[in-house]
Amino acid sequence: MQLIYSLLFIMKKHSKEYLQNISPYETYELLVEGNKRFINNLKTDHDHLALVNQTSADQYPVAVILSCMDSRTSVELIFDQGIGDLFSIRVAGNIVNNDILGSIEYAVKYVGSKVVMVLGHTECGAIKSAKQDVTDGNITDLLKRIKPSISKAMLNDETKYLFSDSVAYANVENSLEEILTGSDIIKEMFEKGDIGIIGAVYDVKTGAVDFFKNLTQNKESEQKQLANL
């Protein structure tokens, strides 16, 4: 593992070679370490203009992250990443539809990103609105996609389902399931071990990301633990 890290260190970031050699688990660890730097205020001093030049010819982002549009959950900031590091798909309630599946498929199959992450967050307005049965314009259909997670959270823990944050966790699980059932491309790449799939929830009060621990603690079976299902 140490040797691999040394090789990655030598390889130029934002290069095809770097992306081809980093594993899904190493990518996950990059994100874990990035969030640790973020919450400890040890952020990397990104030279954004230099990164613009480095990435002008092509892009090799290591992960594709589906997260909420919430203004407090910008993935580059909370994972201490820079220009060219991440594909970021953002939509209220981090829900999945066919356009989002197509975007993820492009990221993993045609660019080579190694991790698919669904990132929910606490105090999510979309989830609160879904729980309140808000109906208005196109918001109605969007919130319908969150409703199954309310039922799921209720089934998982009847005492907690009233709290929106438990629905946020169920909603991430639901989106992960929809990604794997809705895309043969992603499912096949995951089953072959080419990519990892993980869920996480961001705490707007602390800045910390809660990665789904039961699936990420055991380094022995690196692919399976990232399944999250």
Ligand SMILES: [Zn+2]
């Ligand atoms: Zn939200």
